[in-house]
Amino acid sequence: MNNHYTVLGLYKKMETTVNATPQIREAFNLKDGEIEVLTSAAYPDEILIEDKTLMYQVNKRQFLFPFLLGIVGLAIGILLAGGTGWIMNLDVGGKPPFALPPTGIITYEFTLLFAVIGSVISLLIYGGLPNWTERAYDPDITDGSLGILIKVNSNEEQNKAADMMANLGAYKVKKGKNDF
Amino acid sequence: MKSFNYKKHNDYKWAMTVDLDRCDGCGACVVACQAENNIPSLGVEQTQEGRNMLWLRIERYIEGSYPDVKVRFLPMMCQHCDTAPCESVCPVYATYQNNEGLNVQVYNRCVGTRFCGNNCPYSVRYFNWYDPDFEGKEKNQLNPDVSLREKGIMEKCTFCMQRIRRGKDNAADEGREVHDGDIKPACVQTCPTGALEFGNINDHHSRVSKLAHSGRAISLFEEKGTHPSVKYLKGGTADVF
Amino acid sequence: MSSNNVKRSSDAVTAGGHGDISLLPELEAFRDPKSKAARASYDDADIYRDEKSFNEHTLAPMFTTSRAYFVFVIALGIVIANGFAWFVAQTFLGMGQTNMHEPLFWGAYIATFVFWVGMSHSGTIVSSILRLSQANWRRPILRAAEAMTAFSLLVAGMFPLVHVGRLWRVYYMFPLPNQRELWPNFKSPLMWDMMAIGIYLTGSMTFLFIGLLPDLAVARDKAIRENNWRRHYLSFLSLGWRGSHREWSVYNKASMFLAVAILCIAPSVHTIVSWDFAMTMTPGWHTTIFGPYFVVGAIYSGIAAVITLMISLRWIFKLDDVIRTLHIDCLAKLLIVIAIIWTYFYFCEFNVVWYSQKPEEWGIWEWQAERFGSFLWIMVGGSVLSIFLMSWRKIRTNMVAMFFITLLVNVGMFIERYLIVVPILSHRDSAYMWTDYVPSVTELSIIVGSFAYFVLLYALFLKLFPIVTMADVKEGVIVSGDVKLGRHAVRMQVKE
Incomplete structure (x- = not known):
């Protein structure tokens, strides 16, 4: 799994994001940690994304x-x-x-x-900090956009995911390689 | 209460007695101390600032009002407390209790926080506000046995540590214990009225031991629980002047 | 801070018997500036038209610099340089440059040191208490308060160095392994003090930095977009923050933990500072009340300083809509409570000594009243007067009045620290050594320099880092919303 492809879809509204995440997740059968939501502020847990590993393992292990x-x-x-x-x-x-x-x-x-x-x-x-490498990101995120970032294994999947994100209301979709 | 190290038996515990009835406040001890211990004279200006560095000072207390006035003298030097408040507050162990009951000041270790001075109820610790300034002939009469102190460190009466060392060395050379009267700090040696006595209080036959256990002996600020090694023999019957 | 999930809180509402509430559309309302929630006046929604303009607005003090700022900074630099020159002279010539003398070994330096440590106490304490108690009005002002803590501690940490006799030997106080096996004396309150202040400084700096992370990312994006020179250090310091769900979740846990840790450290620090005095057997210092008395005094002067600072920031940088009257009002209420406790402690300290009239302790009060009588009145009078004045809402919401009241409080607290050090040391056990003391030019220059140093640090911080806790404000907007309970729309907040 050294090579992976990423897709970052940017959404203006929270509602569309909440709507899109489970669908994308299901379509590409993404595990915890392969899908991320980038936001400018902390949303209450599990509103945007369900990450059981984070909830039940990381946050406990953090102490x-x-x-x-x-x-x-x-x-x-x-x-x-x-x-x-x-x-x-x-x-x-x-x-x-x-x-x-x-x-x-x-x-x-x-x-x-x-x-x-x-x-x-x-x-x-x-x-996962500090990480100063170039990563999938868009400055719009700090200005209030919500980004769905996923990690897939092949180029075809990447293209498919990009189309799907756009269909689900993303106003901008960015593709990348090895920059999850 | 004895301090921690006194659980061990020690041959010597140095102590001093001051006979208040005998002291006439002449100040010879002050001068002797200054000469013996390389204490700089600070001059008029610094003295007016209140920085007169007298390891041994004579406090004058005036009782009554004219014409019925009495002056009382109280020679005040480091009391070499058994449980010395100055020691525990020093952050760098620059002052500690040695096993002969002396409260030792390590000049090289001192950083000059001056906490010890704040915790000394007798106010007998002095600070080098400036580098000592010995001019001209003063330089030639410095005591080689006593180190000069840099600016920024605390100092105080050592019971003439250098004389104690010499006394013990001489005794060791002759293969004997230190006799009573072998060691005399500068002030004791100089006192014309014999008000000061110095010796080993662990030796029950020494003069200092007898005086310290006489009914006249008191400690200054006894309520502070500092257990000083200097005992004052109270007077009050004889009126000086 | 969103540790608990929404389900639980909506369950709680449902359990109240008000029917089913779906929260998500309600939350979404906040993206819509015309929604009722966005217009509600009691929270941050009214500065929150949309996120981009909010970012622009709150980053404006950082990215725009006027000429007056440079003049101000240069003026501060001159005052600091003056203080530093006197400090260098003192180091080379000797501590005799001060007016201290036997047995008054501690003087204005230590008083100022205690003052600055005290100032540092409200920033993080207030910030952690407000974070942990989830007071919603806290959000925009946290950073300004936390920065105050960090900088006043830096200034405070300077004073032991100014104070010691041999600055070049000060490393003897550090527990460094060495071949002589010499260690510092951990039985000395000064060692506790040094450790506590070092640890508090580390802790509050960490707290400040962790809190900064998401906002640094905002500033970084802006700096990169505008090709501003700040982009270099901002990209480095923001550690590559992307705002992913994982980062937020871990970040919230960490800042919660830090808030608790800081809340444990801060009171211990000023207690230990008070023990520098109380552990001695000097009459007037040796009292058990000193620990809590100092902590309360510290929070008292600290909150007053926070208010002074907030009003200045609001006035200088036109941040009226971020630091609102509401914040000053809430802080002033907090200040009243602390002022009452402080005055009570002061009365306790006085009353006990006055009643027993133990000569060595009462003597100090008489000495103090004789020499510093007017100071005493400013201190006590100022505190009582401030309680009295701040009881009126009109005054609490009047910025000019609050500015001068809080300034008066801090003048009083500086006097208090001075009176703790000076009269007590000039009236020691040994009556022969009673003395008087007035700070010398050296001491005054360095102390004035320390104030300028604090202001300079703060001014530089303003231009290098975002001063408003933007992420917290955004979070506040997200987690609160109008919820329909029966016929009424009620402002609710999701439990964080």
Whole structure:
């Protein structure tokens, strides 16, 4: 599946888009991740497109990174605040080398720091970002158009899909190769 | 309450007593301290700013009103607290408690956040607002045993650390413990009335130990729970001047 | 933010017994500018004629620059250069350039530091609270508030560097592994402070950047179309954002998570800043109330600053239809609540000391009243007066009045920070060392420079990034609509 062909159809109205997606999907037997809707704003889930993988797997797995990195942060916090105090073992103001309250504070902060980093990492990984390559896209999308983007395997299918999109109300159809 | 390191037994714990009845406020100790520890004299302008860097200062308190006036003197230096508030707040361990009960200042480690100074109830920590400026002949009388401090770091009384070192070295050379009276910080050595005593408080026969355990001994700001190593022998019976 | 599906919310409406509601055509109504929803005045629909003109309108402050702007930026640059010159002089000559002296080791620098950290507190807190509580009026103003957080934190982070005695040794405070096995002392509140501020800065910058992503894409498309020089960094920073369903879904989850994380970090930061003071045994500082007192004070001054800033933005960039009277009104209501809490805390702090009359603590108040009496009155009076004035809707919706009220609040809060540092340190335990302090020219120049620095950062941000949270506004228009309940058309919002 190294070579694939893409079709991007641009729609002015949400209604037509909602109408078109299931038909296109059915016609070309597209799996989750082979059809995408490009929009300028977040639409409530499953209005435009049903993506079960996204809903039930990705969005749940997305919290894995913050969680795991949070644990890493926890460990780093304990090691830094508690561990280095233990290694240095200098008496300051009669405080014990492993003092619980300062360790707790540093641990709390580091846990959150790493969780924040984790959430960014998972955003990048699961969102497929960053991707600076030329991809199927049209600047009209940020001006309010909705785009249906699909991935097919052959040139004939591509042409067929382009016709179908136009028939379903797309005012502009773009064809591309290997740029899903 | 003893601080963490005092769970171990240590041979020495240095302490000082100040007999308030004997102090007549002559200021010899202040001058001695300044000469011994390479403390720069800052001049009129800086002194007016309130930056007089006296590791040991004599505080004057005036009681009553004319004609019935009494002046009380309180020599104030670093109290070398057992649970020193200045130590724990330093972010870089520039000050810590060594195992002889001294509150040590590591000049090279200090970054100058000045937090320690804010947490010292005795206000005995001093900051180098400028590089020390020793002019002309002053340079020739600097003490080689004491390092000069750069601008931007904190400093304070060390109980004449260099003299303690020398005393212990001499004792070690002779293969004995330090005797009482072997080590005398500059102020103690200079005090004409003998108001200051210095020694090892762990040695129960030392003069300082006896004085510190006498009924007259008090600690300054005892309610702060800092457990100072400097004890003041309270007076009040003898009127000075 | 559209985490829950529509089905559920429409079910909820149906359960109310109002019959079957099909939402999709209702949502579609928003593409039609003549629809009732688009004309409704209480939400963003009225700036939302169509998406293209909305983009043009909200990106205008970014893409059009007047000559006055350059003059302004140069003027700011001069003030900053002046402050920087004094800072360099101070670093080379020594901290003696300030007027600090024993035992007043902290002065105006630390007061300003606390002030800036405080300023940073409302931006992200307000933004996360409003996001999580799904307050609909929040949408256009989030970015302006979040940017304020990030920049005031940058300014605040500068002050410890200005303050330390040996700037060239400041890396001793970083936990860097080294051959001497020397580590920083994590038992010091300053270490907590440094960590907390560093982490808050990272967090709020991340929050700001993640929130920017979709809007960067909008600006990128415009810049590429117009062959504007901004296209280079915008294409890079927008990370190739296309607005696919997958991106939106993941993005919404991530920004929700970040909002929660920021909400956990922010109060801890100012609590820790307050512990720089409260952890000492200095009378006047050593009180348990300091943690919450500082947090509330921070939010108080922060919200006031947000309002000041919003009014300025609205006036300078003619964004009246984006930052509307409604927003100032809502923020002012929030400010009243926080002002009441703050005044209550202040009273608590005072009352306890006044009643017990413990000499070391009451002495500070007397000292303070004697030397800073008029300052005290401006601070307390300003806060009480602002509560009183803002109770009127007429005043809340009067931009000029609100501008000066919020300015007064922040003058009061600056005084408050100054009075926390200076009178307490000049009246320490040791009576022999009581002292007075007035900031020197060096200190004042650097502090004035810091204000200019903040304004400059903000001004540059305005020209480099979109200031209105466009994606959020668009989403708000999408998820709300007129729903027929019986005979009435009611404005409803799909649960995000």
